[in-house]
Amino acid sequence: DQQVKQNSPSLSVQEGRISILNCDYTNSMFDYFLWYKKYPAEGPTFLISISSIKDKNEDGRFTVFLNKSAKHLSLHIVPSQPGDSAVYFCAASAYSQGGSEKLVFGKGTKLTVNP
Protein backbone atom coordinates (compact mmCIF):
# COMPACT_ATOMS: atom_id res chain seq x y z
CA ASP A 1 0.00 0.00 0.00
CA GLN A 2 1.66 3.17 -1.22
CA GLN A 3 0.95 5.80 1.41
CA VAL A 4 2.71 8.55 -0.49
CA LYS A 5 2.01 8.74 -4.19
CA GLN A 6 3.70 10.65 -6.94
CA ASN A 7 1.63 9.73 -9.94
CA SER A 8 3.80 11.39 -12.55
CA PRO A 9 7.04 9.46 -13.04
CA SER A 10 8.45 12.20 -15.23
CA LEU A 11 7.96 15.85 -16.11
CA SER A 12 9.60 17.94 -18.81
CA VAL A 13 9.51 21.74 -18.83
CA GLN A 14 11.27 24.57 -20.62
CA GLU A 15 13.87 26.67 -18.87
CA GLY A 16 12.28 29.73 -17.29
CA ARG A 17 8.85 28.17 -16.99
CA ILE A 18 7.17 26.82 -13.89
CA SER A 19 7.61 23.21 -12.78
CA ILE A 20 4.82 21.73 -10.70
CA LEU A 21 5.40 18.41 -9.01
CA ASN A 22 2.47 16.76 -7.28
CA CYS A 23 2.17 14.39 -4.37
CA ASP A 24 -0.80 12.71 -2.70
CA TYR A 25 -0.91 10.86 0.59
CA THR A 26 -3.39 8.58 2.25
CA ASN A 27 -2.38 8.48 5.91
CA SER A 28 -4.04 11.28 7.85
CA MET A 29 -1.46 10.82 10.62
CA PHE A 30 1.21 12.42 8.45
CA ASP A 31 1.77 15.96 9.61
CA TYR A 32 5.12 16.98 8.22
CA PHE A 33 6.05 16.84 4.57
CA LEU A 34 9.37 17.22 2.84
CA TRP A 35 10.69 17.40 -0.67
CA TYR A 36 14.05 15.90 -1.52
CA LYS A 37 16.03 16.28 -4.71
CA LYS A 38 18.17 13.40 -5.85
CA TYR A 39 20.82 13.03 -8.51
CA PRO A 40 21.82 9.56 -9.70
CA ALA A 41 24.06 7.66 -7.28
CA GLU A 42 23.84 10.42 -4.68
CA GLY A 43 21.91 10.74 -1.45
CA PRO A 44 18.64 12.69 -1.34
CA THR A 45 19.20 16.36 -0.65
CA PHE A 46 16.67 18.17 1.48
CA LEU A 47 14.90 20.91 -0.45
CA ILE A 48 11.94 22.29 1.43
CA SER A 49 9.39 21.18 3.99
CA ILE A 50 6.00 22.12 5.32
CA SER A 51 4.17 21.44 8.54
CA SER A 52 0.53 20.47 8.43
CA ILE A 53 -0.41 23.63 10.29
CA LYS A 54 0.58 25.63 7.22
CA ASP A 55 -0.68 25.64 3.68
CA LYS A 56 2.31 27.27 2.03
CA ASN A 57 6.03 27.54 2.53
CA GLU A 58 8.36 29.44 0.25
CA ASP A 59 12.13 29.38 -0.11
CA GLY A 60 13.54 31.27 -3.05
CA ARG A 61 12.41 29.66 -6.27
CA PHE A 62 10.76 26.80 -4.42
CA THR A 63 7.27 26.87 -2.94
CA VAL A 64 5.40 23.98 -1.40
CA PHE A 65 1.62 24.05 -1.10
CA LEU A 66 -0.35 21.76 1.18
CA ASN A 67 -4.05 20.99 0.90
CA LYS A 68 -4.85 18.89 3.95
CA SER A 69 -8.46 18.25 3.08
CA ALA A 70 -7.41 16.81 -0.26
CA LYS A 71 -4.30 15.14 1.21
CA HIS A 72 -2.33 16.74 -1.56
CA LEU A 73 0.84 18.75 -1.77
CA SER A 74 2.74 20.26 -4.62
CA LEU A 75 6.18 21.71 -5.24
CA HIS A 76 6.45 24.72 -7.52
CA ILE A 77 9.78 25.73 -9.02
CA VAL A 78 9.82 29.17 -10.62
CA PRO A 79 11.70 29.85 -12.80
CA SER A 80 12.93 26.37 -13.67
CA GLN A 81 16.61 26.00 -14.49
CA PRO A 82 18.49 23.17 -16.25
CA GLY A 83 20.32 22.48 -12.98
CA ASP A 84 16.98 21.59 -11.42
CA SER A 85 16.89 18.43 -13.55
CA ALA A 86 16.82 15.58 -11.04
CA VAL A 87 14.45 13.13 -9.39
CA TYR A 88 12.23 14.78 -6.80
CA PHE A 89 10.92 12.72 -3.93
CA CYS A 90 7.98 13.68 -1.81
CA ALA A 91 8.20 12.37 1.75
CA ALA A 92 5.79 12.37 4.65
CA SER A 93 6.55 12.04 8.29
CA ALA A 94 4.63 10.74 11.27
CA TYR A 95 5.42 9.36 14.67
CA SER A 96 5.18 5.61 14.91
CA GLN A 97 3.83 3.66 17.88
CA GLY A 98 7.32 3.41 19.29
CA GLY A 99 7.54 7.18 19.45
CA SER A 100 10.02 7.49 16.65
CA GLU A 101 9.61 9.42 13.48
CA LYS A 102 10.25 8.03 10.05
CA LEU A 103 9.91 9.20 6.50
CA VAL A 104 7.72 7.50 3.93
CA PHE A 105 8.74 8.29 0.39
CA GLY A 106 6.87 8.51 -2.85
CA LYS A 107 8.32 6.86 -5.95
CA GLY A 108 9.74 10.10 -7.25
CA THR A 109 9.22 12.30 -10.29
CA LYS A 110 12.04 12.81 -12.74
CA LEU A 111 12.14 16.47 -13.74
CA THR A 112 13.91 17.49 -16.92
CA VAL A 113 14.38 21.19 -17.58
CA ASN A 114 15.25 21.84 -21.19
CA PRO A 115 17.42 24.83 -22.12
Add this chain to the structure above:
Amino acid sequence: AAGVIQSPRHLIKEKRETATLKCYPIPRHDTVYWYQQGPGQDPQFLISFYEKMQSDKGSIPDRFSAQQFSDYHSELNMSSLELGDSALYFCASKLRGYFGNTIYFGEGSWLTVV
Protein backbone atom coordinates in the same frame (compact mmCIF):
# COMPACT_ATOMS: atom_id res chain seq x y z
CA ALA B 1 28.98 21.96 7.55
CA ALA B 2 29.53 18.31 8.38
CA GLY B 3 27.15 15.92 6.69
CA VAL B 4 26.18 12.30 7.14
CA ILE B 5 29.16 10.13 6.22
CA GLN B 6 28.73 6.64 4.86
CA SER B 7 31.36 4.05 4.15
CA PRO B 8 32.23 2.31 2.00
CA ARG B 9 30.73 4.15 -0.94
CA HIS B 10 30.92 1.08 -3.13
CA LEU B 11 31.05 -2.57 -2.19
CA ILE B 12 31.00 -5.72 -4.29
CA LYS B 13 30.25 -9.03 -2.61
CA GLU B 14 29.43 -12.52 -3.72
CA LYS B 15 26.25 -14.38 -2.87
CA ARG B 16 26.16 -15.77 0.67
CA GLU B 17 28.91 -13.42 1.83
CA THR B 18 28.48 -10.82 4.53
CA ALA B 19 28.78 -7.05 4.30
CA THR B 20 28.93 -4.24 6.80
CA LEU B 21 27.99 -0.65 6.05
CA LYS B 22 28.89 2.20 8.35
CA CYS B 23 27.17 5.49 8.99
CA TYR B 24 28.46 8.51 10.87
CA PRO B 25 25.63 10.94 11.60
CA ILE B 26 25.87 14.70 11.67
CA PRO B 27 27.50 15.78 14.95
CA ARG B 28 24.97 16.01 17.81
CA HIS B 29 22.36 14.10 15.86
CA ASP B 30 21.02 11.29 18.02
CA THR B 31 18.76 9.46 15.57
CA VAL B 32 19.91 7.32 12.67
CA TYR B 33 17.82 5.81 9.90
CA TRP B 34 18.69 3.20 7.29
CA TYR B 35 16.97 3.09 3.91
CA GLN B 36 17.37 0.75 0.96
CA GLN B 37 16.77 1.87 -2.60
CA GLY B 38 16.71 -0.80 -5.27
CA PRO B 39 17.08 -0.01 -8.98
CA GLY B 40 14.12 2.09 -10.11
CA GLN B 41 12.56 1.95 -6.64
CA ASP B 42 11.77 4.54 -4.02
CA PRO B 43 13.76 4.44 -0.78
CA GLN B 44 12.39 1.84 1.62
CA PHE B 45 12.76 2.26 5.36
CA LEU B 46 14.76 -0.51 7.04
CA ILE B 47 15.40 0.44 10.65
CA SER B 48 16.07 3.39 12.94
CA PHE B 49 17.88 4.05 16.19
CA TYR B 50 17.55 6.69 18.85
CA GLU B 51 20.11 7.04 21.62
CA LYS B 52 21.64 3.66 20.73
CA MET B 53 18.32 1.84 21.00
CA GLN B 54 16.31 0.52 18.09
CA SER B 55 13.33 2.81 17.74
CA ASP B 56 11.52 1.50 14.69
CA LYS B 57 11.73 -1.35 12.26
CA GLY B 58 10.62 -1.46 8.67
CA SER B 59 11.14 -3.95 5.89
CA ILE B 60 14.50 -5.19 7.10
CA PRO B 61 15.19 -8.87 6.34
CA ASP B 62 16.07 -11.17 9.22
CA ARG B 63 19.48 -11.66 7.58
CA PHE B 64 20.23 -8.02 8.33
CA SER B 65 21.02 -6.51 11.68
CA ALA B 66 22.06 -3.08 12.79
CA GLN B 67 23.14 -1.21 15.85
CA GLN B 68 24.03 2.27 17.01
CA PHE B 69 27.17 2.72 19.07
CA SER B 70 28.04 5.03 21.95
CA ASP B 71 29.50 7.60 19.55
CA TYR B 72 26.17 7.49 17.65
CA HIS B 73 27.61 5.94 14.54
CA SER B 74 25.65 3.00 13.19
CA GLU B 75 26.50 -0.18 11.33
CA LEU B 76 24.26 -2.26 9.11
CA ASN B 77 25.34 -5.89 8.93
CA MET B 78 24.07 -8.01 6.08
CA SER B 79 24.63 -11.76 5.98
CA SER B 80 23.88 -14.52 3.48
CA LEU B 81 23.76 -11.91 0.77
CA GLU B 82 21.41 -12.46 -2.12
CA LEU B 83 21.40 -10.93 -5.59
CA GLY B 84 18.30 -8.97 -4.63
CA ASP B 85 20.22 -7.18 -1.90
CA SER B 86 22.03 -5.18 -4.58
CA ALA B 87 20.91 -1.65 -3.90
CA LEU B 88 21.88 1.79 -2.72
CA TYR B 89 21.78 1.94 1.06
CA PHE B 90 21.19 5.32 2.62
CA CYS B 91 21.80 6.39 6.12
CA ALA B 92 20.10 9.50 7.47
CA SER B 93 20.27 11.35 10.73
CA LYS B 94 18.39 13.94 12.70
CA LEU B 95 18.30 15.54 16.09
CA ARG B 96 15.28 14.31 17.96
CA GLY B 97 14.17 17.39 19.79
CA TYR B 98 11.03 18.66 18.28
CA PHE B 99 8.82 17.21 15.64
CA GLY B 100 9.64 18.16 12.11
CA ASN B 101 13.36 18.44 12.48
CA THR B 102 14.74 17.72 9.05
CA ILE B 103 16.23 14.34 8.30
CA TYR B 104 19.51 14.56 6.38
CA PHE B 105 20.83 11.82 4.16
CA GLY B 106 24.30 10.57 3.41
CA GLU B 107 25.61 9.94 -0.09
CA GLY B 108 24.73 6.28 0.11
CA SER B 109 26.63 3.01 -0.14
CA TRP B 110 26.33 1.03 -3.33
CA LEU B 111 26.19 -2.69 -2.66
CA THR B 112 26.49 -5.02 -5.62
CA VAL B 113 26.01 -8.72 -5.00
CA VAL B 114 27.34 -10.96 -7.75
